[in-house]
Amino acid sequence: MNLADCYRLLGLRTGASYDEIKASYRRLAREYHPDVNPDNQSQSQEKFIQLTEAYKYLLRQVQAGQASGSGASRAETSSRYAARPTSGPTSGSASGSASGPAPTPRVKVTRKPAAAYTAPDLSQTDQQLKQNAYEQLQQFLKDHRFPRAIALVEGLAQRLPNDVEVRQWQAITYQRWGRQLVNENQPDKARIYLKKALRTDPHNKSLWYEVERDFRRIEQQELL
Numbered sequence: 001m002n003l004a005d006c007y008r009l010l011g012l013r014t015g016a017s018y019d020e021i022k023a024s025y026r027r028l029a030r031e032y033h034p035d036v037n038p039d040n041q042s043q044s045q046e047k048f049i050q051l052t053e054a055y056k057y058l059l060r061q062v063q064a065g066q067a068s069g070s071g072a073s074r075a076e077t078s079s080r081y082a083a084r085p086t087s088g089p090t091s092g093s094a095s096g097s098a099s100g101p102a103p104t105p106r107v108k109v110t111r112k113p114a115a116a117y118t119a120p121d122l123s124q125t126d127q128q129l130k131q132n133a134y135e136q137l138q139q140f141l142k143d144h145r146f147p148r149a150i151a152l153v154e155g156l157a158q159r160l161p162n163d164v165e166v167r168q169w170q171a172i173t174y175q176r177w178g179r180q181l182v183n184e185n186q187p188d189k190a191r192i193y194l195k196k197a198l199r200t201d202p203h204n205k206s207l208w209y210e211v212e213r214d215f216r217r218i219e220q221q222e223l224l
Helices: 003-009 018-032 039-069 072-081 124-142 148-160 166-182 187-200 207-224
Strands: none
Touching: 003 039, 003 187, 018 039, 018 124, 018 187, 072 124, 124 148, 124 166, 148 166
16 A cells, blocks of 8 residues: 555545544544444445554654654655654654653554653652552453453543553553453443543554454454
8 A cells, every 4th residue: 555545545635734634534434434334344344444554654654754854745755764664752662761651561552743742740659659550550451350450540540641651551451351351252342442442542553453353353253
């Protein structure tokens, strides 16, 4: 899939802005999501995946253009971007620097453009609270104690509402619980938590991949 195909799939003009790409994708994703097309799930699923891939690709090009700081066109920027490893906030995991906050559990995440994030100025008390909560969360997930994990991370998100990393942990926890519900053959309840995961951290491409895989499993279960 090339750059022109991505713009075409999302119904956008070449060089569309980040906000235009985001708005178009959200509109089309709602239209083609398999859950809202139960009579045509197979084709809807394929279209949904194509839209998601195009959206991710265009966002990478826009973010690369922002990072370059040059006056080159987005097409030129995407060519340079493909020729070298990704850098900046879109390529890292949630762990940050060696001296930064605790790493995100299990799922590697992709962040929004750097300008959209402001690291919270945590007090020493909140930093310690966050570290302790992270360790508890890891243990709860390891033991498959998902309701306890959700209660913990939702409480932490209320305490630190502007902390991006906590929001990522929250989304991952919803996704892990959703997957467990798929394993337990509870598709309706699983859908609720998988959708909550995407709403909580909508720009995490690894999370999107995992959730799409879970939705495919639900679809396969319902065909049996």
